[in-house]
Structures are given as structure tokens and as C-alpha cells.
Amino acid sequence: MSNTTGARTGDQFMADLNDGREVWLDGQKITDVTDHPALAGSVRGMAGYFDYQHAHADECLVPHPETGAPMNISHIVPKSAHDLATRHRGFESLARYSMGMLGRTPDYVNCTFAGFTGRPDIVSMNGNEECYENLVQYHRLISTNDLSLTHTIVQPVVDKSVGDVEGINGDLALHKVGETADGIVVRGAKILATLGPFSDELTVYPGQPLPADTPPEYALSFAIPMNTPGLKTLCRDHYGVDGPVADRPFSSRFDEQDAFLIFDDVEIPRNRIFLDGNLEAYNRLMTHGWVGNIMQQTSIRARVKLEFAYELCVRMVETVNGMRPDVEQMLGEIWTYAALTRSVTRAAEADAREFGSGTWFCDEKPFHALRPTMPGWMVRTNSIVKDLGSHNLLATPTRADLDHDEFGPLISEFITGAGAITAEERAEIFRTAWDFAGSALGSRTELYERFYLASASRMYGVNHMIAQREREWNLVPTFLA
Numbered sequence: 001m002s003n004t005t006g007a008r009t010g011d012q013f014m015a016d017l018n019d020g021r022e023v024w025l026d027g028q029k030i031t032d033v034t035d036h037p038a039l040a041g042s043v044r045g046m047a048g049y050f051d052y053q054h055a056h057a058d059e060c061l062v063p064h065p066e067t068g069a070p071m072n073i074s075h076i077v078p079k080s081a082h083d084l085a086t087r088h089r090g091f092e093s094l095a096r097y098s099m100g101m102l103g104r105t106p107d108y109v110n111c112t113f114a115g116f117t118g119r120p121d122i123v124s125m126n127g128n129e130e131c132y133e134n135l136v137q138y139h140r141l142i143s144t145n146d147l148s149l150t151h152t153i154v155q156p157v158v159d160k161s162v163g164d165v166e167g168i169n170g171d172l173a174l175h176k177v178g179e180t181a182d183g184i185v186v187r188g189a190k191i192l193a194t195l196g197p198f199s200d201e202l203t204v205y206p207g208q209p210l211p212a213d214t215p216p217e218y219a220l221s222f223a224i225p226m227n228t229p230g231l232k233t234l235c236r237d238h239y240g241v242d243g244p245v246a247d248r249p250f251s252s253r254f255d256e257q258d259a260f261l262i263f264d265d266v267e268i269p270r271n272r273i274f275l276d277g278n279l280e281a282y283n284r285l286m287t288h289g290w291v292g293n294i295m296q297q298t299s300i301r302a303r304v305k306l307e308f309a310y311e312l313c314v315r316m317v318e319t320v321n322g323m324r325p326d327v328e329q330m331l332g333e334i335w336t337y338a339a340l341t342r343s344v345t346r347a348a349e350a351d352a353r354e355f356g357s358g359t360w361f362c363d364e365k366p367f368h369a370l371r372p373t374m375p376g377w378m379v380r381t382n383s384i385v386k387d388l389g390s391h392n393l394l395a396t397p398t399r400a401d402l403d404h405d406e407f408g409p410l411i412s413e414f415i416t417g418a419g420a421i422t423a424e425e426r427a428e429i430f431r432t433a434w435d436f437a438g439s440a441l442g443s444r445t446e447l448y449e450r451f452y453l454a455s456a457s458r459m460y461g462v463n464h465m466i467a468q469r470e471r472e473w474n475l476v477p478t479f480l481a
Helices: 010-017 040-055 081-096 107-117 129-145 167-172 279-285 290-319 325-350 364-394 399-403 408-414 423-437 440-451 456-470 475-480
Strands: 022-025 028-030 061-063 070-072 149-151 175-179 183-190 201-204 220-225 231-235 259-269 273-276 353-356 359-361
Touching: 010 040, 040 081, 061 081, 070 129, 081 107, 081 290, 081 325, 081 359, 107 129, 107 149, 107 201, 107 290, 129 273, 167 183, 183 273, 220 259, 220 279, 273 279, 290 325, 290 359, 290 364, 290 423, 325 364, 364 423, 364 440, 364 456, 399 408, 399 423, 408 423, 423 440
Parallel strands: 022 231, 149 201
Antiparallel strands: 022 028, 061 070, 175 183, 183 259, 201 220, 220 273, 231 259, 353 359
16 A cells, blocks of 8 residues: 555555555456556546545545545545535536546545444444444554555356355355454355555445344454455456547547455464444444445435436437427437436435434435336436447447548548537547447346346335334225225
8 A cells, every 4th residue: 555645545545555465357367457458448547536525625636524625525424414514515527527427436435434333333243343433543554645546246046046145145245264362264155346456445344134043153244454365356347448538439538347265174264354243233234324324425426327318319319400299209208317317316315314423324214215126217318329329330430440540531521410519529429429338338238127126016015014114004904994
């Protein structure tokens, strides 16, 4: 880690990545992700995020409460509606860096840990005060050094006929296998560490509550550096491309990577452990405020992305002078999704309250409704992009084609836009649309949007249970009486 205090620059971020971590991509062991040709564009893209926060410091940075150095807004432990409003402005600005295509920028996990830190009433329960102090110290570490975190919270289930930690699933799932003088030893696997190769630290915390009879060795939460011995990072195919931003505005910079993590008898230092067998705290941590905390960030990002998609589609239509009633209907559909997302966020923030220990989160009910509904909107939006783009998405000359002395003039004559729109402007719009929805990265991002907050079917079922607990439903008998 560089000897810096406060918000990092892109160069400082990149320097800290070269730490000897074990990353595997396409059968190759990589120890320096900053020097690998396939990953270079994505590393620079993430470095750009850290530079962006300085360029937009008025929205993205605040003084650290202890040091006074610049701190990313995502580290704020919210204690009031004013704090939530400050976070809102910062989250929106940070989302505009990639127009919402980066789903796991560091502010996501930062926000989660700020929320955990603000809940000693949960983390400290059942004699867990020492581990809570570990959490406080960790929050101080990441907020003062502006670390990039990834997280992995899902068990790698291979047999869905049994529970997540039963049978063969239990053998593969991450669990404690021993103790040392300085900590504990864990073995198993976890998925899916988005941003894994480009993070300083890995965090593990609850994904779903565990059954009451679960052995305590599965109830773990901790954080370790990505170069910890025994931690192995297996990357999926990389969808970043080595090319000009003009040709691939997203794929050239914004493949945040997803990774399968294997813990090959990894030692976790005692001062990095937040939960160790405390099943009650483990099950309460994500069910008492996490949704109201993290969904502020995710809903703002989603709204920025939908607004970008709406404008992009309008510009596609204008490029070919293709406005018709059916086209207007599709454009209005995307705008509606963005407006509804904005309204949900506003309602949740308006009814924000203190959840415990003086920490404020947004009201969870609007976010519970949005959580399983948003994935369908994102998939539908991608479909509209393809419908409106049609064959034009496949007739997009590159920057090199346009600049060619012999061929460029022909493109300018035959592949131009309507009215005064040039061939260069037309290519720019349609290449952006293809990279948004049709490229390998666009397809990965659509899958990400479907499942990154759990499956829609599961969450609709959870919403039904929440509704049943919320109050007695007696409208029907009252009316019939």
C-alpha cells in the first residue's frame, strides 16, 4: 500500500495493485495485473475512477472526520438525513464516470462497510465487542487510505437439492478449519468477486441468512489483502478490448472482471475478523438496514444508467431521422423506468430514519419493491437499444476506417447520418449503443443486472413474506362486510 493518506489518484491506485497477488486468467498465472495486455485497459479505466473523484471533489470528497484529509463520500457513516443527501450527490457523480456501466465501483462495498460500522448493536451482540472493534479499525484503514474493496458473499452451490452448506456444498463452501496463535484458517470457495483483480482487499460478509442449525464455522466475516498467501483468484473470460475509446467506449475501459475465489488454507489475522461463529449476528447483519443502506447507491447508479440509455436511444433515432409513434413508445418506456427509479430513491430518502446506534438508512420498503423489479427493466432496455439500432448497430466503421486517406472519404459519403449528422457522429452513436447492449461486455453487464441483487423470483417471494409481517391484511373481509 502506498504511503498516502486520503483519497488516492489513479497512479497511486495502479501502483498498489502490483503486490504479487495470485490471479489466473485463461490458464495463465498473473502476478502483476497492471502489466497484463488483456487487463491493461480495465486497469486504466479503474484508475480513471480515482482521478475522477478529484476532478469532481465538490461532490465526491469530504474531509475525513479524524484526519481532515479528503475522503470518498462512500465512507460516511450516515447519522442524519443531511449525510444521506451528501452521499446521494456523491453516488450520482461517481456513477456518471461510467454512466452506470460499472456496477461495482469501490463506493459500493465502501458504503456497505460504513453501514456495518454504524451498527455496534448488531455486530457486538453475543460478546462480539472485540470483533466489532476490529471492524471500526478496518473502516478507519479503508477510509483513510481510500482502498478498493471487492466482496464475495455467495456459496458455490453445485447440488441444489440440498442446502447451501449441506452435503458436497458444505465441503466446498468457505468455512473455518482451524485456529493459529494469530488467527483462524479457512478453506473453501466463494463467488463472485466482481472487481477482484483490481481491488486492494477482499471482504467476506453474509449474503443470505443461514439456518439455525448451521455449524458455526460457516458464520464468518473478515477482510484480507488480495495478495494473502493461499488466496487464488480465477477470472472469467475478459471482455475488455485493446482499442480506441472512440470504437469501444465501454469495453476499452470498463470490464470490471468477475472472479471465483478459492481459499487454499488461508490464515485470517485475528484483527481482521468481524464475525467468527456468531450465527445470530451473522443472520441479523443483512436483514436490519443493509437494504436501506446499499440500495441508495445501487438505485442511483441504475437511474444514471437508464437516463443515459434513454438519451442514447433518442440520439440513435435522430441520427437516422426515424421518429415514429412506435419508436416514441419505446423511448418513453425507458424514460419511465428512469423516472420510477428516481421516485423510488426519493421516497426511500424522504422516509429515512435511525435504524440503531444513531445510524441512518433510507426506508427499505420502496427499495424492496425496486430490488426484484429493476432487473427486468434493465433487460428490456437492452432489448429496446437493439430494436431501435437494428442493422445500423452492425454497420459501424472504426476510427481507423474513418481516418483512412483512401477509404475515409467513401465512408463520409455513403455511411453518413440524416441531415447534417456526419459519418463520424453516426459511427460514434451506434458504436456506443452496440458496446452498451450487444458486445460481449454489454451481454455480461445484462447478466450482472439480472442477478447482482439476488434473483427476482426469490426477492418477490421475500417481499411477500415482508408484507405478511408488516401488518394484518383485512381489506377483503372489511369490504365484503
